[in-house]
Amino acid sequence: MKQDVVIRTVCRLIVPFIQIFALYVIIHGASGTGGGFQGGVIFASAIILIGIAFGLPDALQRISEKTNTLLSCTGLYIYAGIGILCIIFGGNFLGYSFIPLPLDSAATRGLMAEIVEIGIGITVMAVMTSIFYDIAVKEDM
Amino acid sequence: MKTWALVSVLLVGFLLIWAEGDIPAIGDSDAPAYNYVADRYIKEAYNETDTPNMVTAILADYRSYDTLGELTVIFTAGVAVLLLLRRGGRL
Numbered sequence: 001m002k003q004d005v006v007i008r009t010v011c012r013l014i015v016p017f018i019q020i021f022a023l024y025v026i027i028h029g030a031s032g033t034g035g036g037f038q039g040g041v042i043f044a045s046a047i048i049l050i051g052i053a054f055g056l057p058d059a060l061q062r063i064s065e066k067t068n069t070l071l072s073c074t075g076l077y078i079y080a081g082i083g084i085l086c087i088i089f090g091g092n093f094l095g096y097s098f099i100p101l102p103l104d105s106a107a108t109r110g111l112m113a114e115i116v117e118i119g120i121g122i123t124v125m126a127v128m129t130s131i132f133y134d135i136a137v138k139e140d141m
Numbered sequence: 142m143k144t145w146a147l148v149s150v151l152l153v154g155f156l157l158i159w160a161e162g163d164i165p166a167i168g169d170s171d172a173p174a175y176n177y178v179a180d181r182y183i184k185e186a187y188n189e190t191d192t193p194n195m196v197t198a199i200l201a202d203y204r205s206y207d208t209l210g211e212l213t214v215i216f217t218a219g220v221a222v223l224l225l226l227r228r229g230g231r232l
Binding site: 030031072075076079080083094096106112117120123126127130131134135 | 188189190192193196198200202208211215216218219222223226227
């Protein structure tokens with residue numbers, strides 16, 4: 001399933017910018033608008049765009065279904081793992097300030113919130129892409 | 142059966158209309174949602190979490206357990222779609 005050359009060229013041009021913007025939204029969730037959920041969905045939209053313009057095999061070549069499943073678990077593990085880490089260091093579940101970093105309490109909490117947002121972004125991206133893979137018609141595979 | 146359905150619908154509708162009178166007006170500063178922790182969040186969120194965006198501070202720090210649940214919901218939805226619709230092959 002090959003689309004028109006205009007569609008393919010525009011997609012090839014615009015996909016890197018969508019991905020950069022998605023990473024920006026995830027990383028700058030703490031200082032501006034954005035966050036893990038929004039950034040993850042934007043990143044998934046870039047892969048869905050590849051799937052629409054170049055066909056599903058091309059998208060699967062970039063992120064396979066197996067990688068996708070692993071990534072969707074990884075994000076959740078990052079989140080819950082930080083929670084468990086806080087318990088190991090003697091705090092409450094997800095009590096970020098107990099993690100012993102050479103920073104003051106507020107900065108540690110900010111940093112851990114960033115890492116948690118990255119975990120959210122990974123899971124949301126993988127789940128959205130996985131749903132797209134599953135409901136897309138696999139006519140040319 | 143239809144009678145019972147009608148009765149239950151009317152009952153729930155009556156309960157909803159009856160409870161509607163207790164909803165605080167939009168923008169009411171005395172509403173319970175604004176009176177307990179909102180003050181602390183607005184005053185202390187930046188000092189306690191070093192995060193300029195208050196929404197992120199609440200979402201990923203004060204209420205991070207809730208957000209973990211939200212993420213689990215999304216993950217579960219993805220796994221459900223995967224189990225129902227994926228044809229052939231291994232996971």
